[in-house]
Amino acid sequence: MPQPRWLPYLLIAPSVAFLAAFFLVPLGQTILLSFDGGQGFSLANYARMAGDLNFPTALRNTFALVIVVIPLQVGLALVMGLMLQKMTRGRELVLWIWTIPLGVSDLAAGLVWLAILQDSGYLNTLLFQFGLISGPTAYLNSETPIALFFAVVLAEVWRATAIVLIILVAGIQLIPKEFGEAADIFGASPWTKFRKITLPLLKPSLQSALILRTVLAFEVFAVVYALGGRNFPIIVGEAYTWQNENQNYGVAAAYAVLVMAISLAATVIYLKALRVDPEAQA
Amino acid sequence: MKTLNQLAIAAMTAGAILAAPVANAQDLVFLSTQLRPIDEAQKVREVLLKGAPKTTYVVEEPPQFAVRMKAEQAAGKRTISLMGALHGELQPLAPTASLDAIDDVAAKLSASGIPAGLMELGKLGTSTQQYIPWMQATYVLVVRKEALPFLPAGADVNALTYEQLAAWGKAIQDKTGQRRIGFPAGPKGLFARFLQGNLVPSYTGSMVTEFRSAAAEKGWTDFKALWATVNPNANNYNFMQEPLMAGEVWIAWDHIARVKDALTAEPDKYLVVPPPAGSQGRAYMPVVAGLAIAKDAPNRAQAAAVIEHLLKPATQIATAMEVGFFPVINAPLPADLPAGVKLLADGIAKTQGAKDAIVALLPVGLGDKGGEFNKVYFDTFQRIVLRGEPVRAVLDSQAETLRALMTQTAAPCWAPDKPSQGACPVT
Numbered sequence: 029m030p031q032p033r034w035l036p037y038l039l040i041a042p043s044v045a046f047l048a049a050f051f052l053v054p055l056g057q058t059i060l061l062s063f064d065g066g067q068g069f070s071l072a073n074y075a076r077m078a079g080d081l082n083f084p085t086a087l088r089n090t091f092a093l094v095i096v097v098i099p100l101q102v103g104l105a106l107v108m109g110l111m112l113q114k115m116t117r118g119r120e121l122v123l124w125i126w127t128i129p130l131g132v133s134d135l136a137a138g139l140v141w142l143a144i145l146q147d148s149g150y151l152n153t154l155l156f157q158f159g160l161i162s163g164p165t166a167y168l169n170s171e172t173p174i175a176l177f178f179a180v181v182l183a184e185v186w187r188a189t190a191i192v193l194i195i196l197v198a199g200i201q202l203i204p205k206e207f208g209e210a211a212d213i214f215g216a217s218p219w220t221k222f223r224k225i226t227l228p229l230l231k232p233s234l235q236s237a238l239i240l241r242t243v244l245a246f247e248v249f250a251v252v253y254a255l256g257g258r259n260f261p262i263i264v265g266e267a268y269t270w271q272n273e274n275q276n277y278g279v280a281a282a283y284a285v286l287v288m289a290i291s292l293a294a295t296v297i298y299l300k301a302l303r304v305d306p307e308a309q310a
Numbered sequence: 311m312k313t314l315n316q317l318a319i320a321a322m323t324a325g326a327i328l329a330a331p332v333a334n335a336q337d338l339v340f341l342s343t344q345l346r347p348i349d350e351a352q353k354v355r356e357v358l359l360k361g362a363p364k365t366t367y368v369v370e371e372p373p374q375f376a377v378r379m380k381a382e383q384a385a386g387k388r389t390i391s392l393m394g395a396l397h398g399e400l401q402p403l404a405p406t407a408s409l410d411a412i413d414d415v416a417a418k419l420s421a422s423g424i425p426a427g428l429m430e431l432g433k434l435g436t437s438t439q440q441y442i443p444w445m446q447a448t449y450v451l452v453v454r455k456e457a458l459p460f461l462p463a464g465a466d467v468n469a470l471t472y473e474q475l476a477a478w479g480k481a482i483q484d485k486t487g488q489r490r491i492g493f494p495a496g497p498k499g500l501f502a503r504f505l506q507g508n509l510v511p512s513y514t515g516s517m518v519t520e521f522r523s524a525a526a527e528k529g530w531t532d533f534k535a536l537w538a539t540v541n542p543n544a545n546n547y548n549f550m551q552e553p554l555m556a557g558e559v560w561i562a563w564d565h566i567a568r569v570k571d572a573l574t575a576e577p578d579k580y581l582v583v584p585p586p587a588g589s590q591g592r593a594y595m596p597v598v599a600g601l602a603i604a605k606d607a608p609n610r611a612q613a614a615a616v617i618e619h620l621l622k623p624a625t626q627i628a629t630a631m632e633v634g635f636f637p638v639i640n641a642p643l644p645a646d647l648p649a650g651v652k653l654l655a656d657g658i659a660k661t662q663g664a665k666d667a668i669v670a671l672l673p674v675g676l677g678d679k680g681g682e683f684n685k686v687y688f689d690t691f692q693r694i695v696l697r698g699e700p701v702r703a704v705l706d707s708q709a710e711t712l713r714a715l716m717t718q719t720a721a722p723c724w725a726p727d728k729p730s731q732g733a734c735p736v737t
Contacts, residue, residue: 169542257497275681
């Protein structure tokens with residue numbers, strides 16, 4: 029029996045309604061709120077945001093994090109994915125262990141690293157026991173911005189590389205084995221095979237992974253909040269502070285819109301830069 | 311925009327109702343911004359409310375408290391009968407007619423010995439009683455005894471000045487290599503209260519008007535010198551009891567409730583002393599929490615009974631012993647007080663009784679701009695102390711922000727500033 033033409037629309041209707049109610053409506057409200065200066069339309073909230081003491085630092089820190097964390101994660105995930113592909117035994121177990129951080133919430137991950145890196149944490153205890161330091165050393169305060177930055181990078185890489193890995197592993201598995209075998213016959217080196225076969229065929233997966241991770245990286249919050257508190261201002265952290273501590277919802281909304289604009293811009297850039305052949309998207 | 315606000319409030323109301331714990335229609339809902347940590351809330355439920363009418367004790371962060379009260383009022387459906395919050399948190403609710411006049415409850419408590427000044431605060435500038443003072447606290451310095459040998463010659467630990475505190479911190483740093491002074495300057499710390507209630511008024515005798523005066527400039531310059539001896543982790547500290555207990559910090563400023571665990575765990579190790587003095591005197595900030603009944607409360611009579619219960623001498627003393635907030639009524643603390651609580655009680659008495667004491671009240675009349683008022687002080691601190699910007703220039707520019715805020719809210723001056731006609735001026 030042929031299906032009625034409206035059936036697919038009916039089936040996706042609940043999720044569309046859900047998205048509209050819990051995503052589009054609040055999004056519209058946030059945008060309106062950010063332009064609400066008390067007496068109608070105004071850019072006052074944006075001016076307040078841009079003129080704030082922490083704004084340039086927050087912007088710089090967020091971009092610095094994205095620029096350092098994303099390539100590290102993609103590189104690591106690529107290496108890990110290729111290693112998995114070569115494994116014949118214990119592959120499932122290794123994959124399972126590597127993806128454990130996926131099940132840990134952002135804040136919990138931040139707290140785990142805080143327990144390691146704070147003054148009386150595991151790292152200092154270990155260094156002290158080996159006689160490498162004479163007492164508690166601080167890494168996570170405003171006087172050690174570089175150490176704090178790398179602590180955040182470390183925690184973020186630990187926490188969120190797994191999602192890139194999963195996407196890339198799925199992509200690697202889609203590459204037909206015949207291509208590799210053919211390359212072997214022509215005597216291609218592993219590096220050539222990686223460059224000429226794996227990487228181009230992995231482009232759709234890479235694109236998805238990059239978009240997903242970059243958008244999430246611009247929204248980083250809990251890990252930074254746990255490790256650095258106010259010492260490492262970031263955009264979402266500032267939105268939180270304006271909303272929760274300063275109780276100025278307008279400026280908080282302006283920050284939220286800024287994060288959205290940056291995320292959209294990053295997505296467009298990736299879509300253009302890693303243009304995927306429609307045939308490869310099958 | 312009005313529709314938008316209504317939509318937002320409706321959404322928040324839905325959230326508030328969904329999030330509310332299940333309570334029977336007869337049960338009284340008591341919403342409090344105070345005694346929030348789980349162990350303190352449990353003590354309220356199990357000890358302090360014992361013998362009171364059946365009550366569901368719910369806690370909420372101060373910003374959410376204001377949102378929830380507003381949302382319930384807009385929705386026309388009250389679930390909360392009784393509220394416990396700080397003076398400054400209840401204050402913005404008075405003009406929106408969220409609070410019920412409770413002169414009847416005040417009359418019943420007239421013999422309990424609540425000081426008239428405190429009772430007057432509970433009128434929130436209106437002609438009727440808006441809240442009943444519930445319990446009080448303040449901010450003190452806690453000193454670990456290890457620090458005493460380093461005290462500068464001639465300094466009295468019970469009457470320190472900011473210069474002496476800086477010299478003390480420097481002596482400790484020189485001799486031990488560690489910076490042992492601590493402030494709760496982390497995201498949840500109450501450091502802005504130190505700047506508003508202790509530092510600035512100690513030098514200027516004012517919290518707002520003299521914000522950019524020469525005296526304020528001197529205060530900030532002194533504090534910058536003091537900060538060089540403050541533990542670099544101060545920007546991560548929220549409560550000072552943990553760093554005190556760990557021995558990471560020897561001299562800490564904080565709210566008494568946030569150092570109580572350290573003092574009750576090892577009372578022999580500590581002293582509690584008044585905050586330091588500046589050129590004008592020793593400013594300190596009394597903290598008053600009050601109990602108010604919501605307008606159209608579903609259980610008004612029961613709420614009034616709970617207020618009476620919480621103000622009984624036995625409950626007030628239990629409050630001091632269990633959670634470290636002190637009585638507002640005339641209730642002599644028993645001689646067998648736990649040693650840690652006794653330290654706190656003595657510390658408060660020394661602070662309030664200091665010859666050069668200046669009372670600096672919590673910001674009043676700012677409505678929902680209290681957070682931005684704190685930000686003015688915290689940003690000033692960040693710019694002068696953490697970023698090393700010139701003191702004069704920072705005070706001038708931050709004074710502009712403060713002036714705009716005062717004009718916008720039209721908040722008149724509060725102590726220690728002299729009463730003003732209209733918005734409190736920034737000279």
